[in-house]
Every structure is written in C-alpha cells, then in structure tokens.
Amino acid sequence: MWKLLFLLAAAQAVPQVEVPSTRSPVDKSYRRMLQGMERFAREQAALAPQATLRFRLLPREPGMALDGVRLRVAGDTRSMALPLAPDHSFTLPRDEGLWREDAAVLANRRTLSMTWRAEVRSPGVPPGMRRLGDLRLECLVGMEAGLVSNNAHLFAWLDEALRSPQRVCADPEGNYLFFADRPIFSITLQHGVRRASLPFRALYAGNPPAAELPYCDCQVLLEQSYYAPLWDRSWPDDTLLSFEYMDQPPPASGAAPPDRAAARAAFGPPHASLRFDSGREVWLYHSAPAAGLAPGPDGQPRRGEHVLLFGPDGATLKARQRAP
Incomplete structure (x- = not known):
C-alpha cells in the first residue's frame, strides 16, 4: 500500500494571465518552489557539494x-515567462515582487x-547512472517545493507531518x-566493492x-519509475x-523459459x-528466505527473486535473479 506516494502539493488561486490555458491549469506555488531552492542551498554542502538544481x-x-x-x-x-530547455527543464529566478504577491507557476x-x-x-557521474546523494537532495527539494501532484480531495486527510520533507525522504x-x-529492468547500487540490486x-x-x-505521478511512466533507498544511510551519498x-x-546468463x-x-x-x-510484462517469483535470516534494513523479509520480462508477443526478453 502506498502511504506517502500520493502527496498533495499546495495550490494557490491565481488571476488571469496571458498564457493560453484550459479550465483547470497546472499551478505550483512560486513561494514554495523558491523555498525548495533555499532547501537546496542549505543541504547542498552535505549531500551534493558540486551539484546544480533545475526543475523538470x-x-x-x-x-x-x-x-x-x-x-x-x-x-x-x-x-514572468519561464523558458523551457529541450529536455523540458527550467530554472526559477527570484523576483521579490512576485514573492510578495504570492504568485503561482502556471x-x-x-x-x-x-x-x-x-x-x-x-558533475562526474558516469552517463546512465545516478548518485544517491543527488537523489536524496532531489527528494528534499521536491517535497519542500510542493512538486508532487495528486488528487486534492482524495489525499486531503494526510497529516502535514506525514508530508514533511524529512519524514518522506528519511523514512x-x-x-x-x-x-x-x-x-x-533492474537497478544496482554500487559503492566501492559493495553491490546490491534493488528489490x-x-x-x-x-x-x-x-x-x-x-492518482499516481507514474501513470504513464510506470516502466520508468523507481524508489531509491534514501533512508538507508549504510549506502553513502x-x-x-x-x-x-x-x-x-x-547479458549472458543461464537459460530462461522461452515464453510465458x-x-x-x-x-x-x-x-x-x-x-x-x-505490451511488455514482468513476472516475479519469490524464493523462501534461508532459516534464521534477519529482515532487511527496511524491516521487510529477505526473499530471493526471479524476475522475467516478456515482450508483447509473450516471448521472454530478459531474466534476472536476486539473492535473499
């Protein structure tokens, strides 16, 4: 059960502006997004000293x-117009007048x-990889800025404490x-000689x-979505x-069944x-944990995994195993 994925971003009423829009425009609080930038400035030295911040x-x-x-x-x-880069990212300049007017980003x-x-x-992160400290800081900034979009009526009951950046990003x-x-298909954590695949x-x-x-931000990006172990400090930044x-x-591996x-x-x-x-499909098979094996750092039982990926035609595309 998702407990905190569907977190509610604060929305502010806004006047008409010269941006063509539909009946219900996407809006974000300018103040909250600037507060996210301030959070970045406070936490950067500890988590990602050389990093840069953009919104996307x-x-x-x-x-x-x-x-x-x-x-x-x-x-x-x-x-104030906000130019978008080709990857649909942008930076947010600070404007004191817009701050005082409690403006919205539309x-x-x-x-x-x-x-x-x-x-x-x-800088220096190899292509196709992400640095865990960067992700920890992304979470803090994103929650501080109120970026996660969800259904206001369905999730209005969430207590503010449960939506706090520290609670979400360290739990x-x-x-x-x-x-x-x-x-x-899979994600592997690596630090020095230590390696582990995510469950x-x-x-x-x-x-x-x-x-x-x-109600999920992942609605059309489900294949691309993942959780990182932000809370597990045994994995350094x-x-x-x-x-x-x-x-x-x-990769070269043992034989897998040819199809579903x-x-x-x-x-x-x-x-x-x-x-x-x-049309792709993933199947998960569990193996029982070894007797006496302690739960993982997240409190979940340590179970082996065998994961199969099938194409739209049912043919097996990939297979992987994860030890308990």
Whole structure:
C-alpha cells in the first residue's frame, strides 16, 4: 500500500494571465518552489557539494506531449515567462515582487496532465547512472517545493507531518518516486566493492493496483519509475545507481523459459505480475528466505527473486535473479 506516494502539493488561486490555458491549469506555488531552492542551498554542502538544481516537467496522462508547453509565474500585478530547455527543464529566478504577491507557476496544460520534479545533478557521474546523494537532495527539494501532484480531495486527510520533507525522504515508507529516462529492468547500487540490486518492490511504483494509477505521478511512466533507498544511510551519498533497461540486450546468463507459457509450466503462476501500456510484462517469483535470516534494513523479509520480462508477443526478453 502506498502511504506517502500520493502527496498533495499546495495550490494557490491565481488571476488571469496571458498564457493560453484550459479550465483547470497546472499551478505550483512560486513561494514554495523558491523555498525548495533555499532547501537546496542549505543541504547542498552535505549531500551534493558540486551539484546544480533545475526543475523538470514530465508527462502524466496518456498521449500527453510536452512540446509546446509554456510556463509563466503570475502574480496580482506582474508576471514572468519561464523558458523551457529541450529536455523540458527550467530554472526559477527570484523576483521579490512576485514573492510578495504570492504568485503561482502556471502552465498551458490541464491539471494532472504533467508531473513536476526537482533534478539535482553532480558533475562526474558516469552517463546512465545516478548518485544517491543527488537523489536524496532531489527528494528534499521536491517535497519542500510542493512538486508532487495528486488528487486534492482524495489525499486531503494526510497529516502535514506525514508530508514533511524529512519524514518522506528519511523514512522507509516515504516512497518518493524517481523516474529514469527509459523503461527499467533492474537497478544496482554500487559503492566501492559493495553491490546490491534493488528489490522488485522498489521498481514500477511498487506494483500499484490499476485503479490507483490515475492518482499516481507514474501513470504513464510506470516502466520508468523507481524508489531509491534514501533512508538507508549504510549506502553513502557517493553510492551510484546503475540501470539495466528493458530495451538493452540481455547479458549472458543461464537459460530462461522461452515464453510465458513455458514459464508458467516450469514455475507455476507468478507471485506478482505487471503488464505495461507498451505490451511488455514482468513476472516475479519469490524464493523462501534461508532459516534464521534477519529482515532487511527496511524491516521487510529477505526473499530471493526471479524476475522475467516478456515482450508483447509473450516471448521472454530478459531474466534476472536476486539473492535473499
């Protein structure tokens, strides 16, 4: 059950501005986003000393195209355009007048058609990898800035303490979602000689029920979504996350069943499965933990995993195993 994924961003009433918009524009509090930038400045030295901060837009609804999106900060008497980079990221200048007017950041798109994230990047991180300290800082900034978009009525009951950056970003149940650039098959943590793959429950937004997807920032990015162990300080900030993508050639490994039917015949029904809009499907098989094996640092039992990835035609594309 997701406890804190669907966190509510504060919304402010705004006047009409010269941005073409629909009946319900996406808006963010300018003050809160600046507070997120201030949080970045306070935490940067500890978590990501050389990093830079940008904000980024991501699609949330099926068929949502980000090309043509325009952003503007609008107050009572003044406004300011925000140029978007080709990757749909932007920086947020500070304007004292807009701060005093409690301005809003508006887009010419409908509410819930996009999701917003902070993006913290340190130099020197190899291509295709992420640094854990950067992700920790992204979470703090994103929560401080009120970027996570959800249904206001459904999640209005959430206590403010449960939505605090420190609670969300330092708790195993915090469940702050990150998004890779491509569909993920596995993620490996590495620091020095220590390596560990993330469990299946850390991928694909924890395998949510289909009925809950409309309330998730991951609605159209489910294959690309993951949780990072922000709370686990046994992994230092310089830990790197490396990604194996669904569309990469599989590494040399042991034989796997050729298709879904063969997998079911060999192993029985999966303990969990998830079918994506792309037609790809993942199956998870658990193996029992060794007797006396202590739970993991998140309190979950340590169980082995066998994960299979199938293409839209049912053929097996990849297989991987994770030890308890």
